[in-house]
Amino acid sequence: xxxxxxxxxxxxxxxxxxxxxxxxxxxxxxxxxxxENIDMTSEHWEVVNFLREYYDEYQIAPAVRVLIKAIKKSxxxxxxxxxxxxxxxxxxxxxxxxxxxxxxKPTGCV
Amino acid sequence: MxxxxxxLYVNRKPPYGTIYAxxxxxxxxxxxxxxxxxxxAFLDDGVFxxxxxxxxxxxxxxxxxxxxxxxxxxxxxxxxxxxxxxEERGLTEGDLQEITYEDEDDDWEEKPSIRVVxxxxxxxxMADQDVVLSF
Numbered sequence: 001x002x003x004x005x006x007x008x009x010x011x012x013x014x015x016x017x018x019x020x021x022x023x024x025x026x027x028x029x030x031x032x033x034x035x036e037n038i039d040m041t042s043e044h045w046e047v048v049n050f051l052r053e054y055y056d057e058y059q060i061a062p063a064v065r066v067l068i069k070a071i072k073k074s075x076x077x078x079x080x081x082x083x084x085x086x087x088x089x090x091x092x093x094x095x096x097x098x099x100x101x102x103x104x105k106p107t108g109c110v
Numbered sequence: 111m112x113x114x115x116x117x118l119y120v121n122r123k124p125p126y127g128t129i130y131a132x133x134x135x136x137x138x139x140x141x142x143x144x145x146x147x148x149x150x151a152f153l154d155d156g157v158f159x160x161x162x163x164x165x166x167x168x169x170x171x172x173x174x175x176x177x178x179x180x181x182x183x184x185x186x187x188x189x190x191x192x193x194x195x196x197e198e199r200g201l202t203e204g205d206l207q208e209i210t211y212e213d214e215d216d217d218w219e220e221k222p223s224i225r226v227v228x229x230x231x232x233x234x235x236m237a238d239q240d241v242v243l244s245f
Contacts, residue, residue: 058180059172063143066183107139 003031017099024102032100036091043079044088044100050074051101061106064094115240116147121156123245125175126166131159132174134245139177142184149188149239150181151232153195160191160224162207175207182211187223194229 003010003018010023016035018024029048033040040048050071054062062070064085072080079085085093094106119138123130142148152160159175166173181187189209196202209223227235236242 058176059174060139060177060180062180062183063139065143066180070183107136 003028003035005031015099015105017105018102021102021104028102029100032102036096036099038089038096038100040100044097046075046079047071047085047088047093047097048101051097051103055101055103061098061103062094063106064092067094067097067106114145114147116149116238117141117241117243118149118151118236118239120151120153120236120242120244121159122154124155125159125164126169126171130245131156134243135174135177137243137245138181138186139184142186145185148186149190149235150186151190151192151235153192153232155195155199157191157195157199157201157206160189160206160209161201162205178207179209181209182223185211187211187213187221189224190232190235191224191226192229192232193226196226 001012001014001016003012005025005028010028011019013019016032018028018032030040033044038044051061051067054060054067054070068080068082068085070080071085074080089096098104098106119134121131121134125131138148138150160178161175164173164175178189181189191203191206196205203224203226206224210220211223212218213221
């Protein structure tokens with residue numbers, strides 16, 4: 001199973017998470033978002049970039065509760081809340097945004 | 111809530127070479143969702159899990175030591191390290207990475223999560239738990 005981006009083939013697992021984290025690119029993110037029926041806006045990118053920075057620092061994709069708390073701290077309560085995050089990523093902010101960000105599935109996410 | 115239990119995860123093995131250390135940390139992160147009173151203990155070679163400046167390039171596995179610094183976000187704020195285990199390995203508290211949490215009840219002040227305790231104190235901490243999980 002794979003995504004096609006600019007003539008490159010990028011492998012993913014049965015749930016759509018890419019298997020090699022270094023394969024990620026912004027173009028790939030757009031491609032994954034399409035399969036999730038998400039139209040990437042600057043608000044989506046803000047969360048995706050935040051997740052990539054979090055992963056870079058802690059080597060972990062945070063659980064949704066932790067993600068929302070961290071977003072609240074860094075971007076304020078208007079964004080760091082369940083409603084806002086689920087409007088952006090209806091099938092789960094941690095799950096969908098991590099997939100688009102090219103991270104592994106969040107630990108503890110089934 | 112009266113049904114909060116005290117969980118202690120005991121880590122006795124070095125970070126690499128076996129899967130115990132990483133598995134323990136993953137269980138802690140997953141278990142954190144259940145809002146229990148969680149502490150971690152590091153003794154014997156387990157104290158190496160917290161050393162600073164780890165580099166795993168040569169052994170081709172992921173360096174997961176930065177993940178300990180995310181524990182505060184998961185409200186896991188008590189990491190007990192046994193002083194005797196450090197000393198027996200020629201280590202001091204200064205060889206451990208800094209791990210902090212923000213205290214919600216104290217205006218989000220940053221506080222250290224690592225607490226170096228004596229072997230006798232560690233025995234007391236263990237005796238005080240409802241559940242002890244060994245890795």
